[in-house]
Amino acid sequence: MRVIISGGGTGGHIYPAIAIANKIKEINPNSNILFIGTEKGLESDIVPKAGYDFKTITVSYLRRKISFHNVKSAGMLLKGLWQARSIIKDFKPDIVIGTGGFVCGPVVYMAAKMRIKTIIHEQNVFPGITNKILGNYVDKIAISFEEARKYFKQKEKLIVTGNPVRQEFFKVSTKEADLKYKSQQNKPLVLIVGGSGGSASINKTVTHMLMKYSKNPFEILLVTGKSHYTEVRNNLLQHKEVFEHNRIMEYINDMPHALKACDLIICSAGAITITEINAVGKPSILIPKAYTAENHQEYNARALEARGAAIVIREQELNGDDLYNNINKLLNDKEKLNTMKKASLDASKAQATDVIYNEIKNLIKN
């Protein structure tokens, strides 16, 4: 099997691509897989670390208004299309898979025009602009929610698969996870993550909370996001006692172990993070990022809240005191925590990666 996978910009597009690639490799160890992304996107760091060959093309986004930026972007898009064509021509894939983000636009479009089999995967209820356009050209559109159907005109191409997550989330051992991530074995661990890029408002609120309640009876591991790390660290260094009970990191490369080790996760409500939380069956406090397209993160979060697996706090209403009280209340209510854990696990759809793999196989066979 020769496969090109493209998706990038944020972790929410990259990790599903890796989950699909891992599945293909697991079943076909001799398969040849090539990722295409951009140099600037998170994928240029994550994909090689995951052990896959990686090539880049140039892309840019378009603004809604007429602008010089758009003229420049159109030029870059043409260049990207040309680069994608040349990589596809050399690699000769049996199939090209897109998992969203601007970069997969030129790659999947070019492959379709070159009459190579193509499939895209959409992680959210509200599809991204790239996937919406690509829907016109690809052979198959894998969606994660029934509700996403109405946003695609090409009904005959749709298949509901759910979101693929890496198998490690289902296999990881609690003992290993605790050893790796719990620095104080006698205290509950609260993991706080603002998505793959971090969240300025979560970082700010948690910083205030830690300064005010530095002797918290739990341990906090705050993952700031790479671009926020220095600022958060400098602010917290003014209150050194905070670091006696808590830690900060800029990014976690081993999220399966970190998630497994925590007693509670507080995070923004990206679709892949939520799927991973369910895979390990953890209770969560979800803080949907405001101003995401169609407010899709709040939609993701409310779905989990309705199942009793999560508590939702709107970003606009976030403050350190409430957050601290919510954490304390939850960690002291074992019955509620257990109910939330069970509801979280019940929401897990472990078979998504298999369903997508079967679609890929069928497309290649036909």
Ligand SMILES: CC(=O)N[C@H]1[C@@H](OP(=O)(O)OP(=O)(O)OC[C@H]2O[C@@H](n3ccc(=O)[nH]c3=O)[C@H](O)[C@@H]2O)O[C@H](CO)[C@@H](O)[C@@H]1O
């Ligand atoms: C602001 C915005 O529009 N964000 C979107 C983006 O979010 P984002 O990229 O934050 O996506 P998700 O929260 O869905 O996924 C983040 C991924 O990064 C991983 N991770 C994160 C932090 C870290 O330190 N280490 C790490 O490995 C997580 O385990 C997860 O696999 O893509 C998602 C999936 O299309 C969407 O649902 C989100 O709404």
